[in-house]
Amino acid sequence: MKYSTSKENYIKAIYHLEQEDPVVSTNALARQLATKPASVTDMLKKLNEQELIHYEPYKGVKLTDSGNKLALQIIRKHRLWEFFLVEKLGFGWEEVHEIAEELEHISSKKLIDRLDEFLGKPKTDPHGDPIPDAAGIVPKIEKRCLLDLPIGVSADLISVSNQSADMLDLLRHHQIEIGTRLKITNRFRFDHSLQITVQGGPPVTISEQLAAHLYVAWAKDETD
Amino acid sequence: MKYSTSKENYIKAIYHLEQEDPVVSTNALARQLATKPASVTDMLKKLNEQELIHYEPYKGVKLTDSGNKLALQIIRKHRLWEFFLVEKLGFGWEEVHEIAEELEHISSKKLIDRLDEFLGKPKTDPHGDPIPDAAGIVPKIEKRCLLDLPIGVSADLISVSNQSADMLDLLRHHQIEIGTRLKITNRFRFDHSLQITVQGGPPVTISEQLAAHLYVAWAKDETD
DNA sequence: ATTTTTTTTTAGATTCGCCTAAAATTTATC
DNA sequence: GATAAATTTTAGGCGAATCTAAAAAAAAAT
Ligand SMILES: [Mn+2]
Ligand SMILES: [Mn+2]
Ligand SMILES: [Mn+2]
Ligand SMILES: [Mn+2]
Numbered sequence: 488m489k490y491s492t493s494k495e496n497y498i499k500a501i502y503h504l505e506q507e508d509p510v511v512s513t514n515a516l517a518r519q520l521a522t523k524p525a526s527v528t529d530m531l532k533k534l535n536e537q538e539l540i541h542y543e544p545y546k547g548v549k550l551t552d553s554g555n556k557l558a559l560q561i562i563r564k565h566r567l568w569e570f571f572l573v574e575k576l577g578f579g580w581e582e583v584h585e586i587a588e589e590l591e592h593i594s595s596k597k598l599i600d601r602l603d604e605f606l607g608k609p610k611t612d613p614h615g616d617p618i619p620d621a622a623g624i625v626p627k628i629e630k631r632c633l634l635d636l637p638i639g640v641s642a643d644l645i646s647v648s649n650q651s652a653d654m655l656d657l658l659r660h661h662q663i664e665i666g667t668r669l670k671i672t673n674r675f676r677f678d679h680s681l682q683i684t685v686q687g688g689p690p691v692t693i694s695e696q697l698a699a700h701l702y703v704a705w706a707k708d709e710t711d
Numbered sequence: 712m713k714y715s716t717s718k719e720n721y722i723k724a725i726y727h728l729e730q731e732d733p734v735v736s737t738n739a740l741a742r743q744l745a746t747k748p749a750s751v752t753d754m755l756k757k758l759n760e761q762e763l764i765h766y767e768p769y770k771g772v773k774l775t776d777s778g779n780k781l782a783l784q785i786i787r788k789h790r791l792w793e794f795f796l797v798e799k800l801g802f803g804w805e806e807v808h809e810i811a812e813e814l815e816h817i818s819s820k821k822l823i824d825r826l827d828e829f830l831g832k833p834k835t836d837p838h839g840d841p842i843p844d845a846a847g848i849v850p851k852i853e854k855r856c857l858l859d860l861p862i863g864v865s866a867d868l869i870s871v872s873n874q875s876a877d878m879l880d881l882l883r884h885h886q887i888e889i890g891t892r893l894k895i896t897n898r899f900r901f902d903h904s905l906q907i908t909v910q911g912g913p914p915v916t917i918s919e920q921l922a923a924h925l926y927v928a929w930a931k932d933e934t935d
Numbered sequence: 936a937t938t939t940t941t942t943t944t945t946a947g948a949t950t951c952g953c954c955t956a957a958a959a960t961t962t963a964t965c
Numbered sequence: 966g967a968t969a970a971a972t973t974t975t976a977g978g979c980g981a982a983t984c985t986a987a988a989a990a991a992a993a994a995t
Contacts, residue, residue, distance in 0.1 A: 514971090
């Protein structure tokens with residue numbers, strides 16, 4: 488059960504795309520992996536051979552159970568390494584994705600379980616995404632998009648669904664990070680922008696695009 | 712300046728073989744890398760193109776300055792990761808080589824410098840081998856083979872030149888590890904075996920083969 | 936100085952992951 | 966329902982890294 492870096496990247500990409508749409512298209516994969524559709528088709532045939540995916544020409548692709556298991560192992564490694572890089576080595580959360588993209592392919596199972604232990608078995612990575620455990624179980628994290636937060640209700644930032652340097656730069660400008668308490672004080676119909684308070688500070692305005700990538704947790708009956 | 716894992720493994724192997732013999736043969740490389748001489752010749756041509764080595768057909772191979780620099784960077788990564796695995800994750804020193812063989816190819820320079828910092832800038836890896844610094848300077852470690860230690864002189868084990876599980880198993884059986892104090896109490900002409908004391912304990916006998924792989928440090932004038 | 940042996944290189948193939956260009960199929964539009 | 970557009974697959978090829986078998990060169994032995 489040892490797969491190439493390339494195959495592992497395909498499996499992980501299919502896993503992520505399945506979250507949006509349960510059947511993944513060749514083009515979507517090509518876009519995600521920055522490769523060409525023809526190359527994707529080639530690879531899908533091989534992954535199908537190895538029973539990591541269900542694939543029929545023109546019909547799109549789905550992970551098999553073993554494909555899913557593999558995807559979760561890779562994601563576990565990715566997120567644990569990201570946590571290590573931020574918590575132990577002091578990297579910024581926008582720098583770690585690229586490095587973890589390499590580290591996630593280190594094969595030793597023992598390594599990753601020891602690392603997990605060393606890090607104190609964290610539940611989420613620096614971007615707030617859940618870390619699957621050794622058995623591949625993903626901790627369920629209750630979160631809703633900031634866009635859906637009612638006015639006047641306080642909530643904590645749990646995760647961000649975009650990790651580009653530009654996006655994280657903007658967050659840093661607003662002094663928002665994972666764990667920061669947010670409250671919507673006003674909504675503007677025209678552009679759907681939001682006025683919010685950050686950590687109880689003065690109100691600031693953020694765009695709908697930004698808010699769409701912020702996920703928060705709040706108790707439903709909690710008023711403040 | 713980004714090279715494939717395979718090329719990096721060749722460069723590192725050439726570096727190590729150069730320590731024995733300044734001009735490295737195709738066969739020696741094939742043996743070291745567990746590959747075929749024909750494959751080595753192919754690769755030597757490419758490394759020569761990229762000016763990592765000096766290579767002329769039938770004349771053997773040597774690293775260029777940039778090849779040497781690259782080798783030291785890879786060795787630095789390898790040994791820092793080994794240190795991390797033993798000191799932070801609690802691996803045994805016989806388990807780490809294989810994992811480090813993968814980790815040494817992770818490309819981020821910033822990662823390795825942060826790791827170095829995090830580990831407290833160690834001077835040697837778990838096998839006692841020196842760790843090159845960020846500039847590629849290898850700390851000089853004074854050591855001599857245990858075979859050359861005079862009878863009755865105490866010395867500390869500094870490094871081992873063989874890291875096979877079998878060898879480390881034997882060392883563990885004798886309760887010898889890096890830092891252990893050894894003293895030769897007798898030499899036997901017949902098979903060149905040695906009688907030694909370990910950490911001042913009762914005398915035990917070790918073979919010439921084992922002793923040849925043990926390197927110790929002792930002050931020349933130190934009698935005990 | 937030949938001959939034999941060993942080492943090294945060349946020739947030709949294979950697998951992997953990728954590409955472009957063209958063909959096939961599906962989906963959308965009139 | 967025919968036609969146009971988009972998606973997907975096939976065909977053919979390429980570079981990297983490997984291999985086996987054969988040829989060439991160097992080293993060792995007689
Ligand atoms: Mn990756
Ligand atoms: Mn992440
Ligand atoms: Mn390696
Ligand atoms: Mn080592």
